[in-house]
Amino acid sequence: MVDFAQRDPMSPAFWDERFERNFTPWDKGGVPQALREFAAASAPLATLIPGCGSAYELAFLADAGWDAVAIDFSPAAVVAGKAAAGAHAARVVEADFFSWQPAQPLQLIYERAFLCALPRAMRPQVAARWAALLAPGALLAGYFFFDEAPKGPPFGIGRSELQALLEGDFECIADDAVSDSIPVFEGKERWMVWRRR
Numbered sequence: 001m002v003d004f005a006q007r008d009p010m011s012p013a014f015w016d017e018r019f020e021r022n023f024t025p026w027d028k029g030g031v032p033q034a035l036r037e038f039a040a041a042s043a044p045l046a047t048l049i050p051g052c053g054s055a056y057e058l059a060f061l062a063d064a065g066w067d068a069v070a071i072d073f074s075p076a077a078v079v080a081g082k083a084a085a086g087a088h089a090a091r092v093v094e095a096d097f098f099s100w101q102p103a104q105p106l107q108l109i110y111e112r113a114f115l116c117a118l119p120r121a122m123r124p125q126v127a128a129r130w131a132a133l134l135a136p137g138a139l140l141a142g143y144f145f146f147d148e149a150p151k152g153p154p155f156g157i158g159r160s161e162l163q164a165l166l167e168g169d170f171e172c173i174a175d176d177a178v179s180d181s182i183p184v185f186e187g188k189e190r191w192m193v194w195r196r197r
């Protein structure tokens with residue numbers, strides 16, 4: 001019998017199936033360079049990593065003294081994330097981004113391959129949730145995937161579409177080329193930092 005949940009990226013089963021058969025072409029296998037540089041230049045921030053997958057960034061930030069939590073709604077992703085997090089495994093939590101509530105105010109949401117994992121129609125809801133979770137001055141920082149291919153995931157976005165999506169609630173304060181992309185994102189991703197208005 002066909003399991004339709006496995007064809008819907010809004011369903012945890014879609015992602016479970018990929019983690020369980022080790023088909024994770026978005027997975028960098030480590031911490032990307034621009035995040036390393038951002039963290040080195042910043043005081044520790046209370047950070048959320050939504051749709052964390054393998055969550056390499058969680059241990060990196062926690063080891064540096066950041067109060068970071070990583071969430072994913074796929075149980076198989078959480079298993080992978082906890083394994084990568086080692087001593088910080090308790091900070092990798094099974095939760096849905098759209099209903100999870102922070103225990104304390106967030107200062108940063110880190111984005112990598114989460115926005116592009118969801119159907120294009122979900123973008124206004126993702127942006128609204130980012131805005132709701134961040135107080136004025138807090139940051140949304142990470143990797144944004146620019147592409148026009150209709151099929152996904154990953155579902156790329158256009159530059160003007162991203163601007164229109166975020167400019168009501170966020171101001172872009174960094175927009176940089178990425179030096180260490182993996183093949184699926186090569187030449188099509190930017191490191192961006194957006195500050196909540």
Ligand SMILES: C[S@@+](CC[C@H](N)C(=O)[O-])C[C@H]1O[C@@H](n2cnc3c(N)ncnc32)[C@H](O)[C@@H]1O
Nearest residue numbers: 015051052053072073074077096097112113117
């Ligand atoms: C393409 S993967 C990216 C994983 C990770 N951010 C990375 O860079 O490797 C997308 C992840 O988002 C998770 N996800 C999708 N929708 C979610 C939701 N509503 N709440 C929490 N996690 C979600 C999936 O389970 C999957 O692990």
